[in-house]
């Protein structure tokens with residue numbers, strides 16, 4: 542099987558009728574990480590959501606594993622099996638525990654993970670004491686860690702991460718940075734945004750600047 546590759550060709554994106562950026566082209570190969578740069582409101586989240594198929598691009602083309610992402614209004618699952626999207630929001634149900642939330646999120650991405658595996662992952666991220674507590678009763682940083690735990694549970698090659706370090710303390714940011722570097726070192730691809738300091742050890746990171754319309 543060919544190496545995974547994300548191709549973005551002359552992409553223009555926006556919200557509603559309003560275009561935000563134009564002319565974005567990028568080829569992200571296996572073993573590469575790229576950071577999307579731009580001011581608040583420049584369209585970084587819109588870009589990542591478009592790449593997932595949650596919005597249709599205004600113009601241009603996106604290819605992942607040789608095909609365009611599923612359109613948001615199709616009956617098929619929006620998230621493809623071979624990408625992991627961690628959005629700005631944590632996508633957690635406040636009434637469910639971290640274990641229950643991760644069970645659901647992994648199933649939605651086409652994977653099943655045992656409770657034991659999920660519990661061990663949460664423990665490794667310092668979340669053992671809250672693993673059975675409703676997520677609405679967790680701190681902001683704890684909720685972000687729960688959401689990011691998917692990065693230890695998924696085997697998807699492409700990660701799209703929107704502000705993954707938000708609400709994380711220094712130690713958790715270091716753990717996240719090491720996990721991203723490990724994934725890329727193993728041939729994964731990561732496209733991320735961040736306003737927080739995020740160090741990726743020994744990893745060259747390409748910079749992608751959005752050009753405002």
Ligand SMILES: Nc1ncnc2c1ncn2[C@@H]1O[C@H](COP(=O)(O)OP(=O)(O)OP(=O)(O)O)[C@@H](O)[C@H]1O
Nearest residue numbers: 555556557561579580581582583584585586587588
């Ligand atoms: N649901 C929505 N409907 C209409 N416009 C939206 C919606 N969500 C965001 N926008 C607008 O789209 C623009 C781009 O938003 P986006 O979230 O992509 O920016 P961003 O670069 O990720 O910003 P930040 O750095 O603040 O996270 C903003 O002007 C925002 O007001």
